[in-house]
Amino acid sequence: MNFRKVGAAAAIATVLALTAGACGGDDGDNGSGGSGGDGKGKITVGIKFDQPGIGLKEPDGSFSGIDVETAKYVAKQLGYDEKNIEFKETKSADRETALANGDVDFIVASYSITPEREEKVDFAGPYFLAHQDLLIRADDNSITEATDLNSKKLCSVTGSTSAQNVQNDFAKDAQLIERGGYSECIGALQNKVVDALTTDNAILAGYAAQSQYKGKFKLAGLSLSNENYGIGVKKGSDLKAQINTALEKMVSDGTWQKVMDDAFGPANFKFEPAPQIGQLK
Structure with a gap:
């Protein structure tokens, strides 16, 4: 018996079996490889x-x-x-x-x-x-324009460009505070840790409309950028x-x-x- 031929044949059979399993076994369950x-x-x-x-x-x-x-x-x-x-x-x-x-x-x-x-x-x-805007506390009348954020604390989330846009274009002395999510910024705003939250107006409107926040926040009503x-x-x-x-x-x-x-x-x-x-x- 030629053991080399037997070994080679076994190896080929194994590869074919694995290939067949890979092609038909998961029914496209991994998203981009879906059906x-x-x-x-x-x-x-x-x-x-x-x-x-x-x-x-x-x-x-x-x-x-x-x-x-x-x-x-x-x-x-x-x-x-x-x-x-x-x-x-x-x-x-x-x-x-x-x-x-x-x-x-x-x-x-x-x-x-x-x-x-x-x-x-x-x-x-x-x-x-959407358009970038500011969310502030309902009783805060000190922020009506983006330039009013100079020397104030402005919150946005890590990886967002919103707060940096404000500092670059409107209020270079604004103190930027980053949080992992918008809900964390909302908590900081409510507790007066920060003075404003900036992101898109659609997002801010959604938060302001939540039952637990009604009457506590307001949008500044600014259009600081276009967000497509x-x-x-x-x-x-x-x-x-x-x-x-x-x-x-x-x-x-x-x-x-x-x-x-x-x-x-x-x-x-x-x-x-x-x-x-x-x-x-």
């Missing part, structure tokens, strides 16, 4: 867990907000059943890394499109236009074109308007009309 149009695969979507009206994990474990509803709609257009969507918390500082590592298939997390971010990821959209929310995908991914098609349909069939009305109507927040895909303001 796409047959609705049987899994897809993982990055969202925020702590932004009322945008992306919020409710006490019962469900999710709400415009980013959540947009993600559901897009996933359905890509061929995934809602039950097969896995929402994964993706904080501001972690978004680029999550996409690069394949931890998520796409991100819908109040993700403003900027030239710096476009160097690292691709964006579909925009699907929403996009859906982040891994650089070079063909998902960008597919998601853009889904977003266009979401607007044309009326779903976009309903989602925004449901999210912001109770807060009396006047949001911008649906932006044109591929056009930034």
Whole structure:
């Protein structure tokens, strides 16, 4: 008997068996390797867990907000059943890394499109236009303009560009305070540890409208920047074109308007009309 031939044949059989298992064993459960149009695969979507009206994990474990509803709609257009969507918390500082590592298939997390971010990821959209504003305590009349933040403490979250924008463009002497999440900034504002919280007006309106905060905070009513929310995908991914098609349909069939009305109507927040895909303001 030729033992070399026997050994080689065994090795080949082992490789074939492993290959067959890899091709057919997981039924596309790992998101980007999912089954796409047959609705049987899994897809993982990055969202925020702590932004009322945008992306919020409710006490019962469900999710709400415009980013959540947009993600559901897009996933359905890509061929995934809602039950097969896995929402994964993706904080501001972690978004680029999550996409690069394949931890998520796409991100819908109040993700403003900027030239710096476009160097690292691709964006579909925009699907929403927000403006940077300030949230202050309801009894604070000392802050009416961004320049009033000089020598005051301004909170934002790690990985967000909002506070740095204020310091660079409006109040160079503002003291920047970073926290891991917006809820931590809200607590610091309520306890007078900081004087203001800055981020997008849609996010701030969502917090101000929560029952436990009603009457305690107010928006300054400023438009310090345009924030074009996009859906982040891994650089070079063909998902960008597919998601853009889904977003266009979401607007044309009326779903976009309903989602925004449901999210912001109770807060009396006047949001911008649906932006044109591929056009930034």
